Amino acid sequence: MADITKDPAAFQRYQQAQQGLSSALSHLLVVTENYPQLKATANFRDLQAQLEGTENRITVERQRFNEAAQAFNTRRSSFPTVMMAGFFAIDSQPRLTSRHNPERKGAEVKF
Numbered sequence: 001m002a003d004i005t006k007d008p009a010a011f012q013r014y015q016q017a018q019q020g021l022s023s024a025l026s027h028l029l030v031v032t033e034n035y036p037q038l039k040a041t042a043n044f045r046d047l048q049a050q051l052e053g054t055e056n057r058i059t060v061e062r063q064r065f066n067e068a069a070q071a072f073n074t075r076r077s078s079f080p081t082v083m084m085a086g087f088f089a090i091d092s093q094p095r096l097t098s099r100h101n102p103e104r105k106g107a108e109v110k111f
Helices: 008-076 082-089
Strands: none
Touching: 008 082
């Protein structure tokens, strides 16, 4: 095996390879050091997705309840059911409403 210190071209290739390796290792260290931050960001995105999903499920179920309440109230107010409902004191079902306030801030999440 030839001594690379005596061959300037081989020494230059060796030095470039070392610089490339050093650069790759420094990038790896930066990624490793930022891993907790990256993981926290990913966890926050997951939390946001779960909160959005929960809000959507609540909205869907509210709509389903209101549709069922509307069907019940329509049936209750039709003849002859209205007479039986009055006799047994069956009231109409209230509708669920959203307490959406445009000035209200979203839920505060602390880590």
